[in-house]
Amino acid sequence: MLDKQSRVLYVGKAKNLKNRLTSYTRFTGADHNKTTVMLSKVIRVDTLLTATEKEALILEASLIKKHKPKYNILLRDDKNYPLIKVTVQDTWPRVHMTRRRKKDGAKYFGPYSSSSSMWATLRLLADMFPLRKCKGNTVKLRTRPCLNLQIGRCLGPCVNIADKEEYQDQVKKVLMVLEGKNTSLIDELRQEMMKASDTLHFELAAELRDKISALSRTLEKQIIASSGFKNQDVFGYCRQGTSIAIAILFIREGLITGSRNFFFNDPMESDAIILSQALNQFYDGKALPAKEILLPFPIEDSVILAERFSELIGATVGLTIPQRGDRVRLVTMANTNAAHVFDEKEKKERSWQGLSASMEKLLRLDHIPNHIECLDISNTSGKQAVGSLVCYKNGEAAKDHFRHYAIKTVHGPDDYAMMEEVLQRRFKRGIAENNLPDLFIVDGGRGQLGIALRVADELGIRDELDWIGIAKEKNTEGEKLYKPGRKNPILLKSHNPVLLYIMRIRDESHRFGVTFHRKLRAKVSIASVLDTIPGIGPGRKRKLLKQLGSVKRIREASLDELSQVKGIGKETAFVIHQHFHPQNK
Template sequence: MFKSELIKGAADAPGVYLMRDAAGQVLYVGKAVSLRKRLLSYTRIDQDGARSKTAVMLSKVVRVDTMLTRTEKEALILEAGLIKQHRPRYNVILRDDKSYPHLKVTVQEEWPRLLMTRRVSKDGARYFGPYASPAAMWETLRLLNNLFPLRRCKGEKLPPGQRACLNYQMERCPGPCIGAITPAEYRQRVAQVLAVLEGRQRELTRNLELRMNSAAAALRFEEAALLRDQVRALHQTLEKQVVLSRQGGDQDVFGFARREGQVAVALLFIREGALADKREFVLDEPLDDDGEVLAELIQRFYEPAQRLIPRRILLPFAVAGAAALAEWLTEKRPGPVRLAVPQRGDKKALVSMAADNAAQVLVEQQQRRDGWERLADSIQRSLQLAAPPRRVECLDISNLGGREAVGSLVSFHQGVKEPSRYRRFRIRGQDTPDDYAMMREVLLRHLTRAGAEQVLPDLLVLDGGKGHLGVAQAVVAELNLQDPPALAAIAKDRQGAGERIFRPGRKNPLALPSHSPVLLFFMRIRDEAHRFGITFHRKLRGRKQLSSRLDQVPGVGPARKLALLQKFGSLRAIATASPAELATVAGIGPELAVIIHAHLH
């Protein structure tokens, strides 16, 4: 139970509070109009029948720090900064944003580019997304590259003294490097790209139609034909979008659903009255009531500086601190932002549709959980485990004759990939092809750290046979782990036609049919570990092959190597260049050019 002694002296004023455990770690950061009233509400949790996650957190709290602010909006801003700093375990944190792709327009450059990225940074560029569907993102990128192509060459500045590339010859680049397009025309093209990404296709279509008619009237038929094709392509895109609001305009619509402590939120992006995209969030047993949970999620979602904020945000119910939240969003936009809870008409229908989407997310989550529980029970019976596994990890070793050896570990939680728990290991102690020694090194490193962090898996699967399983048994015994994972290994049979699963204490592998769900799951996680490891291994091999030959040339350091690669693009191109061509690179004179050419040949 939360002790009232922890909040003695709390002021009846707006501010932020930090709940800490015995180690001083911040468990939760919250804001309130009245700190005293908000903290007193936690002392009544037991009587009010709180959900288990809230009670567990409060049982760990040994200290509460408070910070006073002048207004509720200041408390909101301070809370956001403290959550970003401490990343508290019990706050709503949208950890999945980095895994979704964004489209980036480098408007800070003289000649902007359009590209895909998964990393959003404060570099002055415009970011659009995140796209819940990578397929939708790639379709948008293809459309823009076809309608309003921008330059595709790398680097913030145009490479000097270059002739037109193949993209220009194929009409996939306007050719700014050779002066084929003026800066004003290029900026107009960038503005058209931004209009599409901002959801202003109808406005852009009307402008293009006016320009097309004007060009046709002036007998500029080639220009008019190009504009006609752009208008047709945009019309085809608009026909695919579902018009949801007859009033048009941009708005974000939130839907909310709660089921047995789990919360799902669906967010519909309406642009010019049409559904442009959708995002979904699932929160396991969030603290506080629905209004506070939704307010915190809205704050976390719109916090990134690059996020596009519409003028109207529709909500299923009133949220805590709505006035301060609207004021904060207005400053970020900039421009007025209205948080509305519609009661009738089209807007109410939009909120109801978003709520239906949120409820469907919970139904699908439950179906996945039920499916995993059946599979986990089958794994327990087949492998004779003490309990059904929740977290399953798989370890694989990749090497080429012992060189550039790496270990790759993937993690699945309740049957779903857990990328945040994926790990890669560069094997340090072996330069010879000794799989057992490599496996032992990686197991020691991983299990030692996982044991210290208390995040050991329930089941650890090895890509290998009985020998690899024996190595894992020895490592587990050596570490004397408090709650050691169950072990298994998967390997192809001697004919290479089927798969076998080995378990400690069994002489022969498990006899599972080829269509067994247990065997198929083991093959899936083994293939995922192999994929994850082999990409890292290839990257290391490529990096070594690229660097070794240039690094061995006397007089070529990191700066000159970078200049060579920027000029020629690849090691093969450098090797085929003549001494005279090499000498044109900044920092490479005629004498060094001869040395480089001789060394590479």
């Protein structure tokens, strides 16, 4: 269903499209009802016919993910949550954090809703299993061992002393930990410890004993959810008024290894359809289901979903609504977690209401600061200049509205002119789209605030929002807050929640800008060196950097090392080598 601007409002599927659409034409509800509001905006309906129900199911999920329709439920993308990646496809695999799941042959674990638990897991793995920490798919040979090898935290593939079989055994044990097979691994390590003791290898036996102890402590912290040592995904569901919450518990080998929560405010459709769509979106081929999925009530398309999920993992997946025993207890636990989402949301709202009231009072604002934006400018002597705009709504970062602005009209180090350009672009668009913030913060003192007010006066929006400038602390004066029409800055105590919140927004805008600025700077740095070499285009440049890791490493590489890069022949290798070592001509 599309509106007059051809924006997708809603995506749905049905065996009989005529009956489905007719049900909407006969719909009667209150004026404020979400379906009534949506139908009032629908100008056109496009249809796509599929050969099977399963194809329709997959198509529905992909269209929702692509268009993000306002009136469909939309599960948050996993890119915001960390994953643990084991590069099993590499000759010498490594373990590290990532936020992107790729089809590259690696094994991914997560997503972890708690980054602290993910980092704790990585630290445990690094302490127990001496795999390489160096970046890249291939190991660069070194003449001197790295520090990790010297302190016993790496087997040393970079200096050719690692035993391949022993290394792969360590990788296997890492995978057992991440798959939740701690009990099986402890039994295996215990056998190795006894064997080492019997053969009088007491130092090895002591190392294995310490690993068993560390794993046992980890096991004690994990919640035992099932005595059957099964892999299960348990869905909980809670509706309060027009809003719903969905919770998912991930159980591996009988232990709860993680959870995810989703909240939807006033979704359309029945509970059976909403939960069905949630499953269809969540298991998208990147996130894979367990062999048993426990549900709180029957859902639409359960048979087709079970078939699709079975194809994803190459094994039978069962969708079960338990009636008795441990499974009912697990669903009850998941339902409790879903209900807890409402409690947490209510706490956050109360906390934000208190903080926003304090901001209004202390800063004497004319508007409730539910929508706050902050601007920062990053550059190096005027080069690779970028404006970074961050957005906070109801006390939380609205990352969908974060923006980078490449400076187009200013040349040279003029921060004021750069700020003016970005503000003109942001506010002109804000006026056109009617999405101006309630409070705008500029990173700087009177000068920067003056630029913002000048732009606001030109556009006639000065009184439509509040303005604050925050100047960094100098010596022991503390952070200073500047307001229009006030001569002296507002000085709040260093522990004041209002000041801490504004500083957090300012620091986030700085981080957001500096990160992007460094990428631009690195890109220009790489381009300035490699792009001057005859015969090196974007493709070969990528291959060189991927295999050798950096411009410095390319500069130091021998002819043999350069010619071994895929796509770089002996002649090109010679040209590259001569470019960096002209004295060898």
